[in-house]
Amino acid sequence: MTNTHDVKNYELDWKLLESFLIQNKGYRYSRRKNTFVLPLPTREPERSKFESGFWPITGGIVRLLSNEPLIPEHPKLDENHILSIGKFDSEETSEWFKYFIKSQQRKIEETEISSLSQLPLLTLSEKKERNGQIDFINYVYGTLIEGNEEFLSPLFLDENNDDLLTQIFRSSRSTNKSTFNSPYSCLFPRLKEQFKEDLIHLSTNPKFFLDNLNHLFIQYTFILMSQTVLQTNRFTKFDNEKLIPLYFLMEWEKAARWRTSYTNGYRLLKEQVKDFYKHEHALNIVSQTPAFQSQKNLYYHHIDELLTAAGEDSKKNYIQSLYHWMNNFYTQHKGIETPKYNADSTLDEAFRDLAEAISIGLNKELKSRYPAALDVFLLKFYRKHGGSLGSLLAVNQEQLLTLIACSIKQDKIELNRLWIELELRGLFFDHHSKEEIVGLLDKLNYLEKKSDSGDAQYVKSIL
Numbered sequence: 001m002t003n004t005h006d007v008k009n010y011e012l013d014w015k016l017l018e019s020f021l022i023q024n025k026g027y028r029y030s031r032r033k034n035t036f037v038l039p040l041p042t043r044e045p046e047r048s049k050f051e052s053g054f055w056p057i058t059g060g061i062v063r064l065l066s067n068e069p070l071i072p073e074h075p076k077l078d079e080n081h082i083l084s085i086g087k088f089d090s091e092e093t094s095e096w097f098k099y100f101i102k103s104q105q106r107k108i109e110e111t112e113i114s115s116l117s118q119l120p121l122l123t124l125s126e127k128k129e130r131n132g133q134i135d136f137i138n139y140v141y142g143t144l145i146e147g148n149e150e151f152l153s154p155l156f157l158d159e160n161n162d163d164l165l166t167q168i169f170r171s172s173r174s175t176n177k178s179t180f181n182s183p184y185s186c187l188f189p190r191l192k193e194q195f196k197e198d199l200i201h202l203s204t205n206p207k208f209f210l211d212n213l214n215h216l217f218i219q220y221t222f223i224l225m226s227q228t229v230l231q232t233n234r235f236t237k238f239d240n241e242k243l244i245p246l247y248f249l250m251e252w253e254k255a256a257r258w259r260t261s262y263t264n265g266y267r268l269l270k271e272q273v274k275d276f277y278k279h280e281h282a283l284n285i286v287s288q289t290p291a292f293q294s295q296k297n298l299y300y301h302h303i304d305e306l307l308t309a310a311g312e313d314s315k316k317n318y319i320q321s322l323y324h325w326m327n328n329f330y331t332q333h334k335g336i337e338t339p340k341y342n343a344d345s346t347l348d349e350a351f352r353d354l355a356e357a358i359s360i361g362l363n364k365e366l367k368s369r370y371p372a373a374l375d376v377f378l379l380k381f382y383r384k385h386g387g388s389l390g391s392l393l394a395v396n397q398e399q400l401l402t403l404i405a406c407s408i409k410q411d412k413i414e415l416n417r418l419w420i421e422l423e424l425r426g427l428f429f430d431h432h433s434k435e436e437i438v439g440l441l442d443k444l445n446y447l448e449k450k451s452d453s454g455d456a457q458y459v460k461s462i463l
Contacts, residue, residue, distance in 0.1 A: 009291040010307065010314040011321030014329060016288040027333040029362055031280040034287040035297050036183045037232075038225055039139035040373035041132050042277070042366060047373050048132035050380045051125075054214045055111040059122025060137035061145065061217070064180050065153045066120055070137060116158040116210060132373075140217065142182025143224050144195050151196055155203045185297035187228060188240050194424065195220050198406035205463045208405065215402040218381050223426035225374065229273045232283075235355075236348040238301035245428040248382070249394040250436050255386040260430040262386070265393040266378065270371065277370040278359040285325075285354065289318070300351045307347065315347060322350045326357055334361045395427065397440065403427055404446075405462040412448060415457040 022028045031037070041047050048057075060070055088094040107114075108121050124130045145152060186192050198216060202209045223243070230244040246269060247261040255262060287298045291314075292306065307315040323341035331338050339353040359367075384394030395403075407413070407421030419434065429437065441447040441459055450456035 006310075007313050007317045010289060010310055010318045012285070012318075012325045013288050013290060014325070016293075017285065017325065017329065020285075021333065027330075027361075029277075029281045029358070029366065031277075031284055032183070033284040034292075034295075035283040035299070036142075036185075037280050037283060038228060038374075039132070039135035039184075040370055041135065042369040042373065044369070044372075045128040046131040047376055048125075048129050048136055049376065052111050054218050054381070055113070055122050056124050056133050057136045057140060058214055058217055059119055060124065060133070061141055062116075062119040062122075062156050064137070064141055065145065065149060065156055067153075067175055068120055070134065070180065071124065072121070113210065116156050116206075119156065136221070138182045139184050139224075140221055141180070142184030143186050143188075144192055144220055146182055146186070148192070148196050152199060155199060155209075183296075187231075187238075187299070188224060190241055191220065191223060191227075197409075198425075201406060201409055201463070202402075208463060212398065212402040212405070215399050216406065219399065219403060219426060222377070222382065225377070226269055226426070229269065229276055229374075232276070232279050232299060233272055235300045235351045236304040238299060243423070243426060245423070246393060246426070247428045247430060248433070249384055249392055249429075250400070250433055250440075251384055251394040251396045253394070253433060253436055255384070255389050255392050257389065259432065261392060261394075261433065262389055264428075266382075266391050269378070269393075270375075273371040273374055275359055275367060277362060277367055278355045280370070281362075282351070282355045282358050285358075286322070286351065289321075300348075304347055319345055319347055319350045322354055326354060330357060330361075336361050400427075400437065400440075401462055404441075404459065408459060408461045408463075410461065412458040412460045415447075415459055418459050 019033065020028055020030060063072065064070060083094060083098060088097065108118055109123070111122065113119065113122070124133050195216075202212065202216065226246055227243055230246075231238045231240070245264060247259075247265045249255060249259070249261045249265075257263075283299060286300065286303055287293075287295070291310070292298055292303070295302075298306075303318075307318055320341055323339070323345070326338035327340065330336065336357060338357045345353075378393070379391060382393045382395065384392045386392045403422055403425050404418065406425065407418055413421070415438070419429070422429070438447065438457075446460050446462065448458040448460055450458065
C-alpha cells in the first residue's frame with residue numbers, strides 16, 4: 001500500500017509556483033527557476049551577434065578549462081608588468097618590445113590566433129551582448145565539457161611551445177579560486193563522449209587542431225541546440241541516443257524544392273522552434289514538486305521516468321495536480337480556458353495540454369524573439385541563400401573536412417561508413433550532396449578505390 005504522504009510529494013506545490021506571480025504585474029512567463037534549456041536571450045541587446053565568429057566562446061571555454069576566470073581580470077596584456085620583468089640594453093630596445101606587445105594584442109583582438117596559449121586571451125564583447133556570450137559559454141561547458149576536464153584540459157596546455165611569446169601570455173593570466181559549475185546539464189551523453197574523443201583525436205595534429213577547433217565547437221553546439229528543440233517537442237518520447245535528421249547542402253550546390261535539404265533542413269528547424277518558448281516556461285512548472293526539488297534541469301522524459309519508478313498512484317496524483325493547477329491557478333490569473341482532467345489522461349497528454357495552454361497565453365513578440373536568437377547562430381555559421389527558397393542549412397569545405405577528420409580515427413574507412421559517422425555528428429546529406437562530397441574527396445586525393453568499378457571506396461585519414 002502506497003503511503004499517502006509520499007504520494008502528496010508527487011504533486012505541484014502551489015507555494016513554489018506563486019513565484020511566477022509578480023506583484024502588481026500578474027502572471028509572468030519566466031524561465032530558469034529549476035531548468036535551463038537553451039542559451040537564447042529574448043532581449044535583442046543581449047543576443048550574441050558572433051561578429052568575431054565563435055572565438056569569444058572558445059576563449060571563455062579554454063579559460064575555464066585552464067582554471068581561469070570566465071571573464072579575464074586583465075582582458076589585455078599588461079605592458080608595464082611585462083616590461084618590468086624584462087631586461088633591455090637600451091631605451092630603443094624597450095620601445096621596440098612595447099610595439100611588439102601592442103601588435104600581438106591587436107592580432108588577438110582581431111582573432112589572428114597562432115598558438116593555443118593565445119586562446120585564453122580572447123575577450124568578450126564590451127556591449128550587452130556579453131551576457132549572451134557568457135550564456136553560450138555556460139551552455140557549451142555544461143553540455144560538452146563538465147566532468148571531462150581531466151581529459152580535455154591537457155589539450156590546451158601548449159607545453160611543447162615554450163617560446164618568448166608563450167611565456168609572456170602565461171605570465172599575464174590569473175588563476176580561478178573557485179570551481180566553475182554550469183547551470184546547464186548534458187541531455188545527450190553519447191554526444192558528449194563522442195565530442196571528447198573527437199577533440200582528443202584532432203589534438204594529435206596541433207596545427208589542424210588550432211585551425212579547426214571552432215568548427216568542432218560550432219557543430220556540436222548546433223547538434224545540441226537543434227536536437228534539444230526537436231526532441232523536447234516530442235515530450236516524454238525524448239530520445240537522447242538517436243538524432244532526428246536535419247539535412248545540409250554543400251555551400252556551392254544548387255538548391256531545389258524537391259531536395260531533402262529544403263524540406264528537412266532549415267525550414268523544419270524554424271517550424272519546430274517558432275513556439276518553443278512554451279517549453280522554457282512549462283519545464284519550470286512541471287518540476288515544482290517536493291519530490292523533484294533537489295534535482296535540476298528535469299525534462300518531460302525525466303519526470304516520466306521518475307514517476308514510473310514511484311508507482312502508478314504517484315503518477316496519477318501528479319497528472320491530476322497538473323490539471324488542477326491549470327484549471328484553478330493558471331486560468332484564474334490568465335483567463336485562459338484549459339483542458340479538464342479525466343481518468344484516462346496520460347502523462348504525455350497532460351504535458352501537451354499544459355504546454356498548449358501556456359502557448360496560448362504567450363504574446364507574439366516573446367514567441368518571435370526566441371527563435372530569432374537561434375536564427376542569428378544558424379545564419380552566421382550555416383546559412384546558404386537559396387533565392388526564392390529562402391535560407392538553407394549548408395556547410396563549407398573546411399567545416400566538412402573537420403568533421404571527416406573526426407570521423408576517421410584509423411588510416412582509412414569505407415565510404416559508406418563515413419556517411420554513418422557524419423550522421424552521428426549531425427551532418428545528414430541526400431544522394432546529390434554525397435556525390436558532390438565524393439567529387440571533392442577525389443579531387444583532394446582523399447579517396448581510394450580498391451577496384452576499377454569503384455564498388456569498394458575508402459576515405460583516407462585527413463590528419
